[in-house]
Amino acid sequence: MINLRLTLPAMLLSSGLLLGACSKEHLQPLQRSSLSTLEYATVDARFCTSAPTVARQKIKYLFLLDKSDSNQPGFPTVSEDVSNTDSNGSRRYAPLVQFLRNLPADPAAASYFSMINFNDNGYYPKKKTFIQGFDPNEENFESVVVAEWVGVGTTISPQPLDRGYTNYVSALQLARNLIKADAQYEAGSIERPIVTSSYRIMFVSDGMPNVPAGRGASGIYTQDFTRDIEPVIAQTLALKNDPVLGSYISEISLGTAYYFTGAQAPEAVALLQQMADAGNGQFMKFGAGENVMYGALAPPIRSIRNQLVDAFAENMNTVWWDDGRLLLDRDGDGLPDEVEQRSGSDPSAEDSDGNGVSDYVEYRLTGKPCQDSACGRSARNNYSVCDGFKPSVEASERVTFPDTDGDGLNDCEEFLLKSDSKKFDSNDDFIPDFTALRNGLAFIPGTSGALAQPQGDGISSYLKLKLGLPTTMAASKVLDYQRRATALDRVTADAGKECYHLRIDPLAVLGADNRIRVTLIENARVISDKPVMRIAEKSFAREPLVTFSEGDFQ
Amino acid sequence: MSTPRLDALTIACLLLCASGSGCTQKPELQPLMEASLAKPPETMTVQIKKYQETKDRVFKHLFVSNFSVKIDQTKLEYSASRDGLTDLQKNGEGAPYGLSVGFVDSNSDGFSDLLMYLSGVSATNQLNLFCGSVLRNSSSNDAFTYSDSRLPGAPTQFLGLRDCEKTYLQLNPESFDNDKDGIPDYLELRAGLNPKNAGDADISIAGDPIPNIEKVKRNIPVDERGDSQPNQLFSYVYKTDFDATGARTFTISNIPVLNGGVDNFIAIYLTENEVATGQDYLFSAFVILKRNSAGGTLQFDFWGNSGSFTNQELIAP
Numbered sequence: 001m002i003n004l005r006l007t008l009p010a011m012l013l014s015s016g017l018l019l020g021a022c023s024k025e026h027l028q029p030l031q032r033s034s035l036s037t038l039e040y041a042t043v044d045a046r047f048c049t050s051a052p053t054v055a056r057q058k059i060k061y062l063f064l065l066d067k068s069d070s071n072q073p074g075f076p077t078v079s080e081d082v083s084n085t086d087s088n089g090s091r092r093y094a095p096l097v098q099f100l101r102n103l104p105a106d107p108a109a110a111s112y113f114s115m116i117n118f119n120d121n122g123y124y125p126k127k128k129t130f131i132q133g134f135d136p137n138e139e140n141f142e143s144v145v146v147a148e149w150v151g152v153g154t155t156i157s158p159q160p161l162d163r164g165y166t167n168y169v170s171a172l173q174l175a176r177n178l179i180k181a182d183a184q185y186e187a188g189s190i191e192r193p194i195v196t197s198s199y200r201i202m203f204v205s206d207g208m209p210n211v212p213a214g215r216g217a218s219g220i221y222t223q224d225f226t227r228d229i230e231p232v233i234a235q236t237l238a239l240k241n242d243p244v245l246g247s248y249i250s251e252i253s254l255g256t257a258y259y260f261t262g263a264q265a266p267e268a269v270a271l272l273q274q275m276a277d278a279g280n281g282q283f284m285k286f287g288a289g290e291n292v293m294y295g296a297l298a299p300p301i302r303s304i305r306n307q308l309v310d311a312f313a314e315n316m317n318t319v320w321w322d323d324g325r326l327l328l329d330r331d332g333d334g335l336p337d338e339v340e341q342r343s344g345s346d347p348s349a350e351d352s353d354g355n356g357v358s359d360y361v362e363y364r365l366t367g368k369p370c371q372d373s374a375c376g377r378s379a380r381n382n383y384s385v386c387d388g389f390k391p392s393v394e395a396s397e398r399v400t401f402p403d404t405d406g407d408g409l410n411d412c413e414e415f416l417l418k419s420d421s422k423k424f425d426s427n428d429d430f431i432p433d434f435t436a437l438r439n440g441l442a443f444i445p446g447t448s449g450a451l452a453q454p455q456g457d458g459i460s461s462y463l464k465l466k467l468g469l470p471t472t473m474a475a476s477k478v479l480d481y482q483r484r485a486t487a488l489d490r491v492t493a494d495a496g497k498e499c500y501h502l503r504i505d506p507l508a509v510l511g512a513d514n515r516i517r518v519t520l521i522e523n524a525r526v527i528s529d530k531p532v533m534r535i536a537e538k539s540f541a542r543e544p545l546v547t548f549s550e551g552d553f554q
Numbered sequence: 555m556s557t558p559r560l561d562a563l564t565i566a567c568l569l570l571c572a573s574g575s576g577c578t579q580k581p582e583l584q585p586l587m588e589a590s591l592a593k594p595p596e597t598m599t600v601q602i603k604k605y606q607e608t609k610d611r612v613f614k615h616l617f618v619s620n621f622s623v624k625i626d627q628t629k630l631e632y633s634a635s636r637d638g639l640t641d642l643q644k645n646g647e648g649a650p651y652g653l654s655v656g657f658v659d660s661n662s663d664g665f666s667d668l669l670m671y672l673s674g675v676s677a678t679n680q681l682n683l684f685c686g687s688v689l690r691n692s693s694s695n696d697a698f699t700y701s702d703s704r705l706p707g708a709p710t711q712f713l714g715l716r717d718c719e720k721t722y723l724q725l726n727p728e729s730f731d732n733d734k735d736g737i738p739d740y741l742e743l744r745a746g747l748n749p750k751n752a753g754d755a756d757i758s759i760a761g762d763p764i765p766n767i768e769k770v771k772r773n774i775p776v777d778e779r780g781d782s783q784p785n786q787l788f789s790y791v792y793k794t795d796f797d798a799t800g801a802r803t804f805t806i807s808n809i810p811v812l813n814g815g816v817d818n819f820i821a822i823y824l825t826e827n828e829v830a831t832g833q834d835y836l837f838s839a840f841v842i843l844k845r846n847s848a849g850g851t852l853q854f855d856f857w858g859n860s861g862s863f864t865n866q867e868l869i870a871p
Contacts, residue, residue, distance in 0.1 A: 102681055282721050287687065303674035307746050308759055308777055429753050451756050466761050486761025487779050490627070496647070496674065498777065504761070523748055526672045526723055 038326070040482060040506030041540045043313045045518050045548035046491070048499040049306045050532070058197040060112040060134050060182070062175055063294070065092055065148075066205040068119040068166045085206040085261050091291045092204060092259075093149030099294040100142050112197075113141035114178060117148070119164070120211070122171035133182030168209035169228050175201055176236040179252065183245040196250035201236075203256045203275065204292055208268050225274050233278045254279025259286040305496050309531060310430045310521040311488065312465065313504040316537070317514040319438065320470035324477065328510040334360035334438045335369060345369035353380035356391055356399035361413045364437070386412035389421075406533065408434030418444050424533045430521055431465065432533060439471050468508060482506045507546075514540045518548055594787055595630055595810035596848035600820060600841070602804040605856035611826040611835065615736050618790060618806045619744075619773050621713065622818040628784040632812045634704075636713060636819040638668045638744035652677030656704070658711050664690050664718050668743060673722075685718035689727075693717050695864040696730035696738055698821060698840050713821070714740050725749060730836050731825075737770055738823055738836065745770045746777065773810075807851075815847030822868075824858070839866040 086092050103111060112134035116122050127147040129140040179199050186197060209223035223229055233254060240249045256272040256279070258264070269285060276283035286292055316332040327336035330347050335358075337347035345352035345359045352359050352375040359369035362381070372379035377397055389411040391399045401410035407424035414421035414433070424432050426443050429450045436443035441450055441461055450462040455474040464471050468484040484504055491499045507516065515537050523531045536552035600618060607613050621636035631640035637658045644653040644667070651674075653667045654660040660667055661677075664685025675683070697714020705711075717727035725732040725739060732739055733748075735755035742749040747766060755767040764772075764780040772789040774780060780789065793805040811818045824837040837858040847870070857866040 282724065284689070284718075284721065290687070293683075305672055305674060307748070309754060310757060310759060311761060428751070430757055462757060463763060466758070487782075488760035488762075488777065489782065490775065490778050492627075500777070502761075523751065523754075525746060525748065526669065526743065 037510075038481070039509045039542075040544065041315075041509050041514075041516060042505040042545050043503065043507055043516060043518060043548070044545055045311075045313075045502040045504075045536070045552075046500070047502070047520060047548070047550050047553055048497040049308050049522055050534075051306075051497055058110050058112060058195055060114070060179075060197050060199045061294075062134075062178065062199060062201045063096065063113075063115045064122075064171050064175060064201060064203040065096075065115065065117050066119075066166060066207070067117040067148075068164055068207070085259060089149040091286070093145055095291040096145050096294055097142060097149070100138055100145070103138065111138065112136050113138065115141075115144060115148075116171055116174050116178070118167055118171035118174075121167050122174035124174075132185050133178055165211045166205060166207055166209050167211050167223075168203075168205070169211075169223050169232055171203075172229065172232040172236065176232060176239070179236060180239055180245070183239060183242075183248050186248040187244055196248055198251040199249065199253070201252070201254045201279070201281070202294060203254060203272075204259065205256075205268070205272065206259050207265065208271065225271055229271075229275060230278055233275065237279065251280075253281040255281035255283070257284045257286065257292050259290070259292055261288045303496065304524045304526060306522045306532075307525045308498065308500065308520065309523045311486075311502055312432070312435060312517075312519045312521075313484070313486075313507055314435060314438075314517045314519070315507060315509055315514050315540075316517050318508060318510050320472065322440075322472060324470060324473045326470075326481070326508060326510070331359075332515060333358045334434075335363050339363070340369060343369050344373050345375045351398075353377060354396070354398035355380045355382055356386065356401045356410065356412055357381075357383055357416065358413065361409070361417065361437075365416055383412060383416070386415060389415065405433075406535075407432045409437065420445055425521070425531060429462075430531065431462070432519060432521075435465070435519070439465055441465075441471060481508065509540045512540065512542050516540055516546050518553075520553060596812070596814065597808045597810050598815055598843070598847050598849065599805065599807040599851040600809060600822070601806075601851060601853040602822070602824075603801075603853060603855050604859065605802045605804065605824070606800065606859070608826055608835070608858070610830060611828045613802075614825040614827045614834065615767075615771075615823070616792065616804055616806075616825075617738070617741060617771055617821075617823040618792075618809065619741070619821050620809055620811060620818050621821050623810055623812050625773070625775055625784070625788055628782070630788065630810055630812060635667070636711075637666060639671060643671075647671075650676050652680065658713060664716055665722070666712070666716075666719065669715075669719055669722070672743065683722070685716060689718035689721060690716055693727040694730040694836075696740060696823075696836055696838065698838065698865055700840070700842075700865075700867065704817065713819075715743070723749065731834055734834070735767070736825070737767055738825070741770055741823065746775075811843065811848050814845065815843040815850075816845045818843040818847070824856075836864060837866075838864045839868050841868045841870060844870055 100113070114130050114134045115125055117125060125144050125148050127144050129135050129137070129144055135141045183197070209229070210220045211223060213219050213221040236254070237252050240246055240252055254275060256276040258269055258272045264285065264287070273283045284293070317329050319327050319329045319334060319336045321327045321336050321339065327338055329336045331350045333350040335345070340347040340352075340359060343363070350358045353370040353372060354377060363369045369375065371381040386401060389401050391401050391412070393399050401412040403410040404421050405424040409417065409419065411421040414426075417437070419433050420426035426433050426445050427447050429448055431441060431443070431450055433443045439461075442448060451460045453460050454471070457474040457476060459467070459469070459475050461471040464475065466484065466486055469475050469478055484507055487503045489501045491501050502518070516539070517535060517537045520534045521531050522534070534553040536548045536554065538546050538548060538552065540546055621638070622633055623630050624633055624638065624640050625631070626640055626642065631642055633640045634656045635644070635658050639648060639653065641655045644655045648667070648671055651667065651670045652660055653671065658666055661680060663680060663683060665680065665683050670680060692714055697712055697716070699710055699712050701708045702711045715723075715725075720727040720739070730738050733750055733752040735752045737745070737747065737755050739749040745766070747754045747770075756765045758765050759777045760779045762779045762781065766776045769776045769780060771792065772780070774785040774789055778785055780786070788810050789808065790806055791808045793807070795803045795805070797803070809820065820841040820843065822839045826835045826837070827833070828835065839857050841852060852870050854868045857868060
């Protein structure tokens with residue numbers, strides 16, 4: 001028989017306590033937050049994906065055409081050579097003229113053209129309308145192409161002297177110099193804002209890069225991809241990373257085309273394919289009877305649809321700290337107030353010592369938010385390694401660095417953390433860098449792990465982020481905390497946009513002035529893989545519903 | 555002094571509260587959906603029997619999809635061309651791209667309507683694209699080609715990515731899954747995912763615990779939550795049974811069909827991974843449903859055992 005043998009007062013007390021525990025009011029959370037009680041908000045966001053837009057940039061076409069005598073009638077001199085690939089120029093020049101005429105109307109004069117021929121060496125066409133690099137006038141350029149086609153295109157002995165060689169390297173070097181000169185010219189222009197140029201090189205050839213052997217040697221030397229050609233392509237593409245010219249160049253690509261009659265030469269196909277791969281371009285081949293299609297090399301104007309890839313909601317003023325507690329972080333730097341107070345930094349300033357590196361990043365790097373124990377200016381770490389990142393210094397000696405990718409970590413912080421200052425998502429896992437850092441997830445290029453389950457609780461870190469759980473402890477250990485649920489519904493679609501209704505509920509808040517951030521990540525549906533990020537922030541004002549609309553997203 | 559009655563009450567309360575129900579749990583109240591009146595669709599079942607892993611390879615993924623049907627705005631829409639664009643889309647938003655209902659590649663230039671629609675290349679701009687004879691095929695054999703008897707002259711239709719399309723997308727034509735995320739490139743395009751991004755298979759755009767790749771298998775939109783009423787109704791159900799020899803039978807049920815199933819195109823992609831090399835291999839097959847297939851079950855033996863790997867037409871017995 002059960003006899004608990006408790007005294008009546010004890011019994012009443014215990015039963016009263018337990019009964020009391022059944023009503024919600026008395027159920028206190030196990031002090032997740034030491035400062036205030038956990039409340040919950042609901043995030044309700046309505047938004048559409050960005051409209052498909054064509055970015056304003058100059059498109060600069062540079063045609064590199066093989067003009068060696070293998071195109072000519074009378075070739076070959078050796079019987080097994082493939083002869084006469086394009087004796088009247090109709091496979092190279094006619095489609096180029098057609099391409100120019102088919103180009104969509106260009107009222108903004110954003111298309112520019114240039115041309116280089118090559119045989120023994122690379123050289124500019126005889127009739128050259130472009131003075132500095134590229135010609136913005138399509139008709140003028142067309143006349144250059146026609147002159148090449150009708151004139152020297154059909155003569156057996158063109159000038160300069162053509163001994164039948166095909167010097168790829170010389171042509172590519174000339175192209176590199178041309179682009180460099182053009183970018184320097186653009187850098188000197190006073191046009192503001194800067195309009196970047198996208199250079200599209202189209203390299204067309206019918207054979208291998210055979211040139212006369214060097215000094216002292218006789219016979220023919222075939223230019224080697226790795227030794228001779230790749231370095232020139234790399235130098236050309238590297239112009240994009242030039243500290244000065246890079247700002248004026250949005251893209252440089254090298255597309256290649258191989259045209260042939262009869263059997264194709266596998267080594268030429270392989271080489272041109274390698275060149276296109278190295279040049280971020282496309283390779284195409286055209287057999288007998290097919291003309292080179294320039295349009296296929298440079299995709300025409302397009303407006304690629306954007307897709308939603310991910311959406312995150314975060315409370316910028318709460319942090320799951322390393323000890324498994326959800327703590328208030330008033331300044332939103334990622335370091336909770338409690339830790340800031342303990343370590344001498346200012347809980348209401350992101351960067352207490354004003355050295356340009358936030359308290360949290362310094363804490364993660366060095367174990368303390370400031371070098372100086374009182375976070376004074378005098379003994380702060382000035383991180384002189386970051387002097388190249390164009391810091392601005394106020395009169396009060398407060399340093400700020402630009403944040404190129406807008407992910408919440410400035411360029412200096414990203415340099416110190418070894419992440420990519422030009423990508424908001426350095427490791428391409430769609431979790432923005434600052435969000436990853438705040439949640440203890442990998443974000444350095446080449447690292448991953450968001451989909452792993454370090455706690456072995458069956459919930460990946462990525463999903464924990466969505467559920468609002470800490471990534472550093474097993475989900476079962478998080479008590480008295482309501483997990484988030486995310487509900488995304490497609491509402492309508494119009495004019496290439498998809499519209500959504502996103503509801504995230506419940507989202508934990510500590511206090512009335514918590515900033516709630518919704519981050520949307522979009523990506524192009526096809527072709528390019530360049531995610532973009534849009535952010536909206538609102539304060540939680542004790543109204544449980546925090547609503548966002550399209551206009552809130554920046 | 556204590557009384558047994560009080561003891562019992564205490565214990566009852568103790569049990570009640572300890573179990574947690576009624577104290578902390580919030581009832582899971584689902585809001586009424588806009589499409590709460592979605593009608594259960596007509597469905598059918600496909601069974602693939604006697605599948606055995608090829609030597610030195612392991613089974614990776616199975617995707618089954620009715621290419622004739624697509625969920626759009628919580629409704630099932632018909633796609634006569636089976637190319638991932640519904641008839642409604644082709645007639646509506648597709649107009650500037652010169653798309654015609656019933657054709658996979660309306661202007662026969664080698665660039666499919668789906669690709670032109672997604673990359674926003676207008677009808678006039680498409681004149682600048684060219685797909686040479688060398689690049690009109692599919693090096694990775696991931697496409698379905700069949701002659702469409704519904705069209706005059708029964709032309710050959712091509713459901714997949716031609717080499718020139720892959721070149722245009724800057725993908726390697728030799729590979730059927732360029733980003734190696736498990737979802738074949740063509741299915742990624744159809745689902746609205748990027749075939750060049752390896753990270754988009756295992757995340758969930760909609761933020762629910764169903765990753766995108768699972769939604770592709772279930773044939774529900776990746777950018778909608780999976781637990782909405784229409785999406786629950788339309789989700790394919792996959793089941794695998796093993797027999798004593800280790801052979802598997804895949805049963806894919808609740809495949810929504812339209813028009814009673816007639817002319818619905820069921821595409822099947824099965825992938826294997828070679829353990830030693832990490833290389834993926836594809837087995838693909840399709841079934842064109844006959845009249846009155848709705849409600850029924852079609853059973854086939856795994857086609858890969860007979861030596862044919864891709865583009866195998868399965869004829870309903």
